Amino acid sequence: MRAAVCGRPIRHSLSPALHSAAYAALGLDDWAYELIEVDEAGLPAVVAQLDASWAGLSLTMPLKEAIVPLVDEVSEFARAVGSVNTVLVRPRTDGGVRLLADNTDVEGLVVTVGAALGRGPGAGPAAGELRGVVLGGGATARSALVALLRLGCAEPVVLVRSERRAAELQVVAERLGGRVRVRGWEDLPVATAADVVISTVPAQGSADLVERLLPGPAPVRWPLLVDVVYAPWPTPLASAWGGPVVGGFEMLLHQAVAQVRLMTGLEPPVAVMRAAGSTELAVRAG
Known part of the structure; x- marks a missing residue:
């Protein structure tokens, strides 16, 4: 299964460290999480290639509103908030997928x-x-x-x-x-x-x-x-x-915890994710 964080700029994102650590701790050895550098103009092409091999997307700026017309359903809560940071990819019986948007921020x-x-x-x-x-x-x-x-x-x-x-x-x-x-x-x-x-x-x-x-x-x-x-x-x-x-690391951690829960259906290992993110920040700080 694949998942990714999308946005521009995106190279600074800690999401891969957080999600990958969760997958490893949960025994999801065939799951991978990546970075996709994309703006509003390129987002439709990214969404169009989502298939049953995908679990979902994390969205950062400037995509939290641009994603709305590209999905099949927006949760009542995300629609009320007016901001989406999560897309869930759900398989359909006909072999296609249904895209569901939500907010964990x-x-x-x-x-x-x-x-x-x-x-x-x-x-x-x-x-x-x-x-x-x-x-x-x-x-x-x-x-x-x-x-x-x-x-x-x-x-x-x-x-x-x-x-x-x-x-x-x-x-x-x-x-x-x-x-x-x-x-x-x-x-x-x-x-x-x-x-x-x-x-x-x-x-x-x-x-x-x-x-x-x-x-x-x-x-x-x-x-x-x-x-x-x-x-x-x-x-x-x-x-x-x-x-x-x-700092923003705490918000990022806990919104990622909610995303992992939604994408995998499993209870996320919060302590493991926190340690992975903290380690990555320390490495970047030298």
Whole structure:
């Protein structure tokens, strides 16, 4: 069986290390996981060659929305979130395949943020009182927004460069029975009043956040920062942050755990996958 991660750029991806380690631990010796460098224009050709020898695809930017019209079915949850990071390939009785799209990014963030805060989805004495902020307005920001709603944040705040980009976030929140407040980049200091801040801003844009957020007086208590970037690490924002920081490796790990579960039907070896990813990061760091 074959599986792969698709995106552009993709050479930095840790997904092959995570998935391959899971296959080995589960005794799936005839499974292989690869990298496919592809953008939106090339994605239809990749999807067209999927057959019964494939288990599925992992999708990163810029493909999380482009994949939707290319599959047979999008899960109700992924459609509500408006972002897909997983395609499952299921054989049909006529010899063809059916492509099912899903989202495991939300689960990855719920597990990551919940563990860092010591709470699970909707659990804990402060459930419903969590103050959460999302930085950025793209596809991953939608998953971050939904994760905060699931963790009990009644009205997440989303900070974006252009409020026009965040229109879909309003729709996502409404689909799931939640609310969201959208503010511009000029309101970045509000982030330091939250309990958790999830940054979905690419590493190259992180320095701009530092310039806008940190010249002012330091907050009395810094919130938890979850930065979805894991390479290059640390980002300028993570380096300058005055409180606890969790990097994108944790989110990547737990969304990959969910993908392995969906693709194989087996319970993933989380500790083995964590060790493999950590080792690969250490090797890259020299």
